Amino acid sequence: MERAEIAAHIPRLRRYARALAGDSHRADDLVQDTLERALTKFHLWRHGSDLRAWMFTIMHNVFINQLKARRELALDEAVEDGLQSAPQSDPLELRDLDTALRRLPVEQREVLLLVGLEQLSYAEASQALGVPVGTVMSRLSRGRERLRAVMSGTATVTSLKVVK
Amino acid sequence: MSNLTETDLHAYADGQLDDSRRVQVQAHLAHDPAATESVRVWREQNEALRALYNPVLNEPVPQRLLAARAPRRRWPPFALAAGAMGLSFALGWVSQSYRTDRFVEAAALPRRAAVAYAVYAPEVRHPVEVGADQQDHLVKWLSKRLGHDLKAPVLTQQGFELVGGRLLPGGEGPVAQFMYQDARGQRITLYVSLRDAEPRDTAFRFSQEGKIAVFYWIDGKLGYALSGEMDRASLLAVATVVYRQLNP
Numbered sequence: 001m002e003r004a005e006i007a008a009h010i011p012r013l014r015r016y017a018r019a020l021a022g023d024s025h026r027a028d029d030l031v032q033d034t035l036e037r038a039l040t041k042f043h044l045w046r047h048g049s050d051l052r053a054w055m056f057t058i059m060h061n062v063f064i065n066q067l068k069a070r071r072e073l074a075l076d077e078a079v080e081d082g083l084q085s086a087p088q089s090d091p092l093e094l095r096d097l098d099t100a101l102r103r104l105p106v107e108q109r110e111v112l113l114l115v116g117l118e119q120l121s122y123a124e125a126s127q128a129l130g131v132p133v134g135t136v137m138s139r140l141s142r143g144r145e146r147l148r149a150v151m152s153g154t155a156t157v158t159s160l161k162v163v164k
Numbered sequence: 165m166s167n168l169t170e171t172d173l174h175a176y177a178d179g180q181l182d183d184s185r186r187v188q189v190q191a192h193l194a195h196d197p198a199a200t201e202s203v204r205v206w207r208e209q210n211e212a213l214r215a216l217y218n219p220v221l222n223e224p225v226p227q228r229l230l231a232a233r234a235p236r237r238r239w240p241p242f243a244l245a246a247g248a249m250g251l252s253f254a255l256g257w258v259s260q261s262y263r264t265d266r267f268v269e270a271a272a273l274p275r276r277a278a279v280a281y282a283v284y285a286p287e288v289r290h291p292v293e294v295g296a297d298q299q300d301h302l303v304k305w306l307s308k309r310l311g312h313d314l315k316a317p318v319l320t321q322q323g324f325e326l327v328g329g330r331l332l333p334g335g336e337g338p339v340a341q342f343m344y345q346d347a348r349g350q351r352i353t354l355y356v357s358l359r360d361a362e363p364r365d366t367a368f369r370f371s372q373e374g375k376i377a378v379f380y381w382i383d384g385k386l387g388y389a390l391s392g393e394m395d396r397a398s399l400l401a402v403a404t405v406v407y408r409q410l411n412p
Contacts, residue, residue, distance in 0.1 A: 014221075015220040019217045097212050115210075116206075119178075
Protein backbone atom coordinates (compact mmCIF):
# COMPACT_ATOMS: atom_id res chain seq x y z
CA MET A 1 0.00 0.00 0.00
CA GLU A 2 2.78 2.40 0.91
CA ARG A 3 4.42 1.62 -2.43
CA ALA A 4 1.25 2.54 -4.30
CA GLU A 5 0.84 5.77 -2.34
CA ILE A 6 4.41 6.77 -2.98
CA ALA A 7 4.36 5.63 -6.62
CA ALA A 8 1.44 7.95 -7.33
CA HIS A 9 3.80 10.88 -6.80
CA ILE A 10 6.50 9.69 -9.18
CA PRO A 11 5.49 11.83 -12.21
CA ARG A 12 5.56 15.05 -10.21
CA LEU A 13 8.77 14.10 -8.44
CA ARG A 14 10.31 13.50 -11.85
CA ARG A 15 9.15 16.89 -13.10
CA TYR A 16 10.65 18.66 -10.12
CA ALA A 17 13.85 16.62 -10.27
CA ARG A 18 14.29 17.36 -13.97
CA ALA A 19 14.06 21.08 -13.34
CA LEU A 20 16.27 20.87 -10.27
CA ALA A 21 19.01 18.63 -11.61
CA GLY A 22 18.78 19.40 -15.33
CA ASP A 23 20.13 16.24 -16.88
CA SER A 24 17.38 13.61 -17.16
CA HIS A 25 19.53 10.67 -16.10
CA ARG A 26 20.75 12.52 -13.06
CA ALA A 27 17.19 13.59 -12.33
CA ASP A 28 15.92 10.00 -12.36
CA ASP A 29 18.80 8.95 -10.13
CA LEU A 30 17.61 11.62 -7.73
CA VAL A 31 14.04 10.32 -7.92
CA GLN A 32 15.18 6.75 -7.37
CA ASP A 33 17.25 7.67 -4.31
CA THR A 34 14.29 9.67 -3.02
CA LEU A 35 11.88 6.76 -3.47
CA GLU A 36 14.23 4.33 -1.76
CA ARG A 37 14.67 6.66 1.14
CA ALA A 38 10.94 7.31 1.38
CA LEU A 39 10.24 3.57 1.45
CA THR A 40 12.86 3.06 4.14
CA LYS A 41 11.51 5.90 6.24
CA PHE A 42 7.82 5.49 5.49
CA HIS A 43 7.07 4.65 9.13
CA LEU A 44 8.24 8.18 10.03
CA TRP A 45 5.62 9.80 7.83
CA ARG A 46 2.62 10.97 9.85
CA HIS A 47 -0.55 9.59 8.33
CA GLY A 48 -2.87 12.38 7.33
CA SER A 49 -0.09 14.85 6.65
CA ASP A 50 0.78 15.80 3.10
CA LEU A 51 2.73 12.91 1.59
CA ARG A 52 3.84 15.01 -1.38
CA ALA A 53 5.36 17.72 0.81
CA TRP A 54 7.12 14.99 2.78
CA MET A 55 8.53 13.51 -0.43
CA PHE A 56 9.80 16.95 -1.48
CA THR A 57 11.53 17.23 1.87
CA ILE A 58 13.24 13.90 1.28
CA MET A 59 14.22 14.88 -2.24
CA HIS A 60 15.67 18.14 -0.95
CA ASN A 61 17.82 16.28 1.58
CA VAL A 62 18.93 13.67 -0.94
CA PHE A 63 19.78 16.34 -3.50
CA ILE A 64 21.83 18.41 -1.08
CA ASN A 65 23.69 15.29 0.04
CA GLN A 66 24.41 14.36 -3.56
CA LEU A 67 25.77 17.83 -4.24
CA LYS A 68 27.94 17.65 -1.15
CA ALA A 69 29.19 14.23 -2.20
CA ARG A 70 30.11 15.66 -5.58
CA ARG A 71 31.51 18.77 -3.89
CA GLU A 72 29.26 20.81 -6.04
CA LEU A 73 27.23 23.10 -3.87
CA ALA A 74 26.12 26.55 -4.80
CA LEU A 75 27.88 29.36 -3.12
CA ASP A 76 26.34 30.96 -0.13
CA GLU A 77 23.98 33.62 -1.45
CA ALA A 78 25.75 36.49 0.26
CA VAL A 79 29.11 35.42 -1.12
CA GLU A 80 27.65 34.82 -4.53
CA ASP A 81 26.09 38.25 -4.75
CA GLY A 82 29.40 39.85 -3.93
CA LEU A 83 31.24 38.16 -6.76
CA GLN A 84 32.35 40.30 -9.66
CA SER A 85 32.68 38.94 -13.13
CA ALA A 86 32.09 39.85 -16.74
CA PRO A 87 28.52 40.57 -17.80
CA GLN A 88 26.90 37.99 -20.00
CA SER A 89 26.38 39.28 -23.52
CA ASP A 90 23.23 37.96 -25.21
CA PRO A 91 19.72 37.58 -23.84
CA LEU A 92 18.62 33.97 -23.48
CA GLU A 93 15.71 32.56 -25.38
CA LEU A 94 12.89 30.93 -23.51
CA ARG A 95 14.22 27.52 -24.44
CA ASP A 96 17.35 28.44 -22.55
CA LEU A 97 15.39 28.66 -19.33
CA ASP A 98 16.88 25.31 -18.31
CA THR A 99 20.37 26.69 -18.77
CA ALA A 100 19.42 29.81 -16.86
CA LEU A 101 18.18 27.76 -13.90
CA ARG A 102 21.63 26.17 -13.58
CA ARG A 103 22.97 29.68 -12.98
CA LEU A 104 20.85 30.11 -9.90
CA PRO A 105 22.17 29.11 -6.51
CA VAL A 106 20.56 25.83 -5.45
CA GLU A 107 18.65 27.48 -2.60
CA GLN A 108 17.02 29.96 -4.95
CA ARG A 109 16.37 27.36 -7.64
CA GLU A 110 14.59 25.08 -5.17
CA VAL A 111 12.25 27.80 -3.93
CA LEU A 112 11.56 29.09 -7.42
CA LEU A 113 10.64 25.58 -8.60
CA LEU A 114 8.61 24.54 -5.57
CA VAL A 115 6.54 27.72 -5.81
CA GLY A 116 6.51 28.44 -9.53
CA LEU A 117 6.51 24.94 -11.00
CA GLU A 118 5.08 22.74 -8.26
CA GLN A 119 2.77 25.48 -6.98
CA LEU A 120 3.38 24.78 -3.34
CA SER A 121 2.18 27.41 -0.90
CA TYR A 122 4.93 29.41 0.80
CA ALA A 123 4.20 27.53 4.02
CA GLU A 124 4.55 24.17 2.27
CA ALA A 125 7.81 25.24 0.64
CA SER A 126 9.06 26.38 4.02
CA GLN A 127 8.22 22.97 5.47
CA ALA A 128 9.76 21.06 2.57
CA LEU A 129 13.04 22.97 2.79
CA GLY A 130 13.14 23.22 6.55
CA VAL A 131 13.56 27.01 6.58
CA PRO A 132 11.30 29.83 7.86
CA VAL A 133 8.74 31.36 5.51
CA GLY A 134 10.70 34.62 5.61
CA THR A 135 13.71 32.82 4.18
CA VAL A 136 11.52 31.29 1.49
CA MET A 137 10.34 34.77 0.53
CA SER A 138 13.81 36.30 0.38
CA ARG A 139 15.11 33.39 -1.71
CA LEU A 140 12.11 33.64 -3.98
CA SER A 141 12.67 37.36 -4.44
CA ARG A 142 16.37 36.97 -5.17
CA GLY A 143 15.79 33.93 -7.37
CA ARG A 144 13.21 35.70 -9.49
CA GLU A 145 15.35 38.78 -9.85
CA ARG A 146 18.36 36.69 -10.78
CA LEU A 147 16.40 34.62 -13.29
CA ARG A 148 15.13 37.77 -14.90
CA ALA A 149 18.65 39.17 -15.08
CA VAL A 150 20.10 35.96 -16.52
CA MET A 151 17.33 35.66 -19.10
CA SER A 152 17.69 39.26 -20.18
CA GLY A 153 21.44 39.00 -20.40
CA THR A 154 22.21 41.53 -17.71
CA ALA A 155 23.36 39.12 -15.03
CA THR A 156 26.92 38.69 -14.04
CA VAL A 157 28.00 35.16 -14.75
CA THR A 158 29.52 33.38 -11.84
CA SER A 159 30.57 29.83 -11.50
CA LEU A 160 28.28 28.06 -9.09
CA LYS A 161 30.67 25.23 -8.49
CA VAL A 162 32.82 25.17 -5.43
CA VAL A 163 35.55 22.64 -5.20
CA LYS A 164 36.72 22.29 -1.66
CA MET B 165 -2.50 51.14 0.70
CA SER B 166 0.68 52.00 2.48
CA ASN B 167 1.44 48.61 3.97
CA LEU B 168 1.94 46.76 0.70
CA THR B 169 5.03 44.57 0.87
CA GLU B 170 7.02 42.72 -1.75
CA THR B 171 5.69 39.51 -0.21
CA ASP B 172 2.18 40.66 -1.12
CA LEU B 173 3.29 41.16 -4.71
CA HIS B 174 4.80 37.68 -4.91
CA ALA B 175 1.74 36.16 -3.28
CA TYR B 176 -0.42 38.05 -5.75
CA ALA B 177 1.60 36.76 -8.69
CA ASP B 178 1.44 33.21 -7.31
CA GLY B 179 -2.28 33.35 -6.57
CA GLN B 180 -1.70 32.83 -2.86
CA LEU B 181 -3.69 35.81 -1.51
CA ASP B 182 -7.16 35.67 -0.07
CA ASP B 183 -9.85 37.61 -1.91
CA SER B 184 -9.83 40.83 0.10
CA ARG B 185 -6.07 41.19 0.01
CA ARG B 186 -6.01 40.38 -3.70
CA VAL B 187 -8.45 43.20 -4.40
CA GLN B 188 -6.29 45.60 -2.39
CA VAL B 189 -3.14 44.65 -4.30
CA GLN B 190 -4.98 44.93 -7.59
CA ALA B 191 -6.07 48.45 -6.71
CA HIS B 192 -2.50 49.38 -5.83
CA LEU B 193 -1.10 47.97 -9.08
CA ALA B 194 -3.37 50.29 -11.08
CA HIS B 195 -1.05 53.18 -10.25
CA ASP B 196 2.30 51.39 -9.75
CA PRO B 197 3.72 50.44 -13.17
CA ALA B 198 7.00 49.11 -11.73
CA ALA B 199 5.20 46.67 -9.44
CA THR B 200 2.87 45.71 -12.27
CA GLU B 201 5.86 44.93 -14.45
CA SER B 202 7.45 42.78 -11.71
CA VAL B 203 4.25 40.78 -11.28
CA ARG B 204 4.04 40.29 -15.04
CA VAL B 205 7.62 38.99 -15.23
CA TRP B 206 7.17 36.63 -12.30
CA ARG B 207 4.00 35.17 -13.75
CA GLU B 208 5.75 34.76 -17.06
CA GLN B 209 8.54 32.89 -15.30
CA ASN B 210 6.05 30.54 -13.63
CA GLU B 211 4.31 29.88 -16.93
CA ALA B 212 7.61 29.30 -18.72
CA LEU B 213 8.71 26.81 -16.07
CA ARG B 214 5.49 24.85 -16.40
CA ALA B 215 5.60 24.97 -20.19
CA LEU B 216 9.14 23.64 -20.16
CA TYR B 217 8.79 20.87 -17.57
CA ASN B 218 5.14 19.81 -17.65
CA PRO B 219 5.82 17.39 -20.52
CA VAL B 220 7.79 15.27 -18.01
CA LEU B 221 4.44 14.43 -16.38
CA ASN B 222 3.35 12.62 -19.51
CA GLU B 223 6.53 10.64 -20.04
CA PRO B 224 6.31 6.94 -19.24
CA VAL B 225 7.85 6.32 -15.81
CA PRO B 226 11.08 4.30 -16.13
CA GLN B 227 10.79 0.74 -14.85
CA ARG B 228 13.65 1.20 -12.41
CA LEU B 229 11.64 3.86 -10.58
CA LEU B 230 8.51 1.72 -10.42
CA ALA B 231 10.66 -1.10 -9.05
CA ALA B 232 12.40 1.10 -6.45
CA ARG B 233 12.69 -0.58 -3.07
CA ALA B 234 14.12 0.25 0.29
CA PRO B 235 17.78 -0.49 -0.37
CA ARG B 236 19.25 -3.81 0.67
CA ARG B 237 22.70 -2.37 0.84
CA ARG B 238 21.97 -1.22 4.35
CA TRP B 239 22.27 -4.73 5.65
CA PRO B 240 25.80 -5.78 4.87
CA PRO B 241 27.30 -3.03 7.05
CA PHE B 242 25.09 -4.14 9.86
CA ALA B 243 25.96 -7.77 9.24
CA LEU B 244 29.62 -6.87 9.40
CA ALA B 245 29.21 -4.76 12.49
CA ALA B 246 27.47 -7.61 14.19
CA GLY B 247 30.85 -9.20 14.62
CA ALA B 248 29.66 -12.76 14.58
CA MET B 249 29.54 -12.53 10.82
CA GLY B 250 32.62 -11.47 8.97
CA LEU B 251 33.36 -10.60 5.40
CA SER B 252 34.41 -14.14 4.62
CA PHE B 253 31.01 -15.36 5.63
CA ALA B 254 29.28 -12.67 3.60
CA LEU B 255 31.19 -13.73 0.53
CA GLY B 256 30.46 -17.33 1.38
CA TRP B 257 26.77 -16.61 1.42
CA VAL B 258 26.89 -14.93 -1.95
CA SER B 259 28.53 -17.96 -3.56
CA GLN B 260 26.35 -20.44 -1.72
CA SER B 261 23.18 -18.62 -2.58
CA TYR B 262 23.46 -19.66 -6.19
CA ARG B 263 22.98 -23.28 -5.24
CA THR B 264 19.42 -24.32 -5.83
CA ASP B 265 18.89 -26.25 -2.61
CA ARG B 266 19.81 -23.15 -0.66
CA PHE B 267 17.20 -21.19 -2.51
CA VAL B 268 14.55 -23.80 -1.83
CA GLU B 269 15.33 -23.86 1.86
CA ALA B 270 15.54 -20.08 2.04
CA ALA B 271 12.20 -19.66 0.27
CA ALA B 272 10.37 -22.18 2.45
CA LEU B 273 11.31 -20.52 5.74
CA PRO B 274 9.53 -17.16 5.31
CA ARG B 275 6.48 -18.84 3.77
CA ARG B 276 6.06 -21.27 6.67
CA ALA B 277 6.66 -18.48 9.15
CA ALA B 278 4.06 -16.28 7.46
CA VAL B 279 1.49 -19.08 7.45
CA ALA B 280 2.10 -19.73 11.14
CA TYR B 281 1.74 -16.01 11.79
CA ALA B 282 -1.50 -15.83 9.81
CA VAL B 283 -2.95 -18.77 11.75
CA TYR B 284 -2.06 -17.74 15.29
CA ALA B 285 -1.56 -13.95 15.38
CA PRO B 286 -5.32 -13.19 15.00
CA GLU B 287 -6.16 -15.77 17.71
CA VAL B 288 -7.89 -14.02 20.60
CA ARG B 289 -8.27 -16.69 23.26
CA HIS B 290 -5.44 -19.10 22.50
CA PRO B 291 -2.65 -17.26 20.72
CA VAL B 292 -0.02 -19.30 22.58
CA GLU B 293 0.27 -22.69 24.28
CA VAL B 294 2.42 -21.43 27.13
CA GLY B 295 2.10 -17.86 28.32
CA ALA B 296 4.83 -15.38 29.17
CA ASP B 297 4.02 -15.85 32.86
CA GLN B 298 5.81 -19.19 32.54
CA GLN B 299 8.63 -17.88 30.40
CA ASP B 300 11.38 -20.06 31.92
CA HIS B 301 9.34 -23.17 31.39
CA LEU B 302 8.39 -22.08 27.86
CA VAL B 303 11.98 -21.57 26.75
CA LYS B 304 13.21 -24.79 28.40
CA TRP B 305 10.41 -26.80 26.89
CA LEU B 306 10.89 -25.47 23.35
CA SER B 307 14.68 -25.83 23.64
CA LYS B 308 14.23 -29.44 24.65
CA ARG B 309 11.82 -30.22 21.82
CA LEU B 310 14.02 -28.59 19.18
CA GLY B 311 17.16 -30.09 20.69
CA HIS B 312 18.89 -26.71 20.72
CA ASP B 313 19.19 -23.91 23.26
CA LEU B 314 16.71 -21.16 22.44
CA LYS B 315 16.26 -17.65 23.76
CA ALA B 316 13.19 -15.45 23.78
CA PRO B 317 14.43 -11.94 22.89
CA VAL B 318 13.31 -9.05 25.08
CA LEU B 319 11.64 -6.43 22.88
CA THR B 320 10.24 -4.17 25.58
CA GLN B 321 12.20 -1.18 24.33
CA GLN B 322 10.66 -1.67 20.91
CA GLY B 323 7.23 -1.65 22.55
CA PHE B 324 6.61 -5.40 22.32
CA GLU B 325 5.89 -7.69 25.27
CA LEU B 326 6.22 -11.45 25.09
CA VAL B 327 2.80 -13.10 24.92
CA GLY B 328 4.16 -16.63 24.99
CA GLY B 329 4.98 -19.39 22.56
CA ARG B 330 4.00 -22.66 21.01
CA LEU B 331 5.42 -25.72 19.34
CA LEU B 332 4.60 -26.25 15.66
CA PRO B 333 5.37 -28.88 13.03
CA GLY B 334 7.84 -27.54 10.48
CA GLY B 335 9.30 -28.90 7.26
CA GLU B 336 12.20 -30.58 9.03
CA GLY B 337 10.75 -31.28 12.48
CA PRO B 338 9.52 -29.24 15.40
CA VAL B 339 9.47 -25.46 15.21
CA ALA B 340 9.14 -22.87 17.98
CA GLN B 341 7.01 -19.78 17.65
CA PHE B 342 7.37 -16.88 20.06
CA MET B 343 4.65 -14.27 19.96
CA TYR B 344 4.92 -10.60 20.98
CA GLN B 345 2.33 -7.87 21.19
CA ASP B 346 2.53 -4.10 21.48
CA ALA B 347 0.23 -1.72 23.35
CA ARG B 348 -2.07 -1.41 20.35
CA GLY B 349 -2.48 -5.16 20.14
CA GLN B 350 -0.27 -5.47 17.06
CA ARG B 351 1.50 -8.82 17.04
CA ILE B 352 4.76 -10.11 15.68
CA THR B 353 6.11 -13.65 15.81
CA LEU B 354 9.61 -15.09 15.88
CA TYR B 355 9.63 -18.46 14.14
CA VAL B 356 12.64 -20.63 14.97
CA SER B 357 13.37 -23.86 13.15
CA LEU B 358 16.18 -26.36 13.54
CA ARG B 359 17.86 -27.13 10.24
CA ASP B 360 18.96 -30.53 9.02
CA ALA B 361 21.50 -29.07 6.63
CA GLU B 362 25.05 -28.15 7.56
CA PRO B 363 25.40 -25.07 9.76
CA ARG B 364 25.87 -21.76 8.00
CA ASP B 365 24.92 -18.11 8.34
CA THR B 366 23.14 -15.67 6.10
CA ALA B 367 22.49 -11.97 6.07
CA PHE B 368 18.96 -10.69 6.61
CA ARG B 369 16.59 -11.37 3.80
CA PHE B 370 13.14 -9.95 3.29
CA SER B 371 9.97 -11.51 1.96
CA GLN B 372 6.52 -10.01 1.60
CA GLU B 373 3.95 -12.78 2.01
CA GLY B 374 0.68 -11.05 1.21
CA LYS B 375 0.09 -8.54 4.01
CA ILE B 376 2.72 -10.16 6.19
CA ALA B 377 6.27 -8.87 6.10
CA VAL B 378 8.99 -11.38 7.02
CA PHE B 379 12.66 -10.86 7.78
CA TYR B 380 14.53 -14.14 7.95
CA TRP B 381 18.06 -15.33 8.40
CA ILE B 382 19.97 -18.49 9.16
CA ASP B 383 22.35 -18.62 12.06
CA GLY B 384 24.25 -21.88 12.35
CA LYS B 385 21.80 -24.69 12.96
CA LEU B 386 18.78 -22.41 13.38
CA GLY B 387 16.61 -20.60 10.88
CA TYR B 388 14.84 -17.48 12.17
CA ALA B 389 11.91 -15.60 10.69
CA LEU B 390 10.36 -12.49 12.23
CA SER B 391 6.87 -11.85 10.85
CA GLY B 392 4.42 -9.00 11.27
CA GLU B 393 1.75 -7.01 9.49
CA MET B 394 3.80 -3.88 9.50
CA ASP B 395 5.99 -1.91 7.15
CA ARG B 396 9.35 -3.22 6.22
CA ALA B 397 11.45 -0.57 7.92
CA SER B 398 9.74 -0.92 11.31
CA LEU B 399 10.06 -4.68 11.16
CA LEU B 400 13.69 -4.42 10.19
CA ALA B 401 14.34 -2.30 13.27
CA VAL B 402 12.89 -5.06 15.47
CA ALA B 403 14.69 -7.81 13.53
CA THR B 404 17.97 -6.02 14.10
CA VAL B 405 17.38 -5.99 17.84
CA VAL B 406 16.41 -9.67 17.81
CA TYR B 407 19.56 -10.55 15.93
CA ARG B 408 21.78 -8.61 18.30
CA GLN B 409 20.24 -10.24 21.34
CA LEU B 410 20.71 -13.70 19.89
CA ASN B 411 24.30 -12.89 18.93
CA PRO B 412 25.64 -10.83 21.81
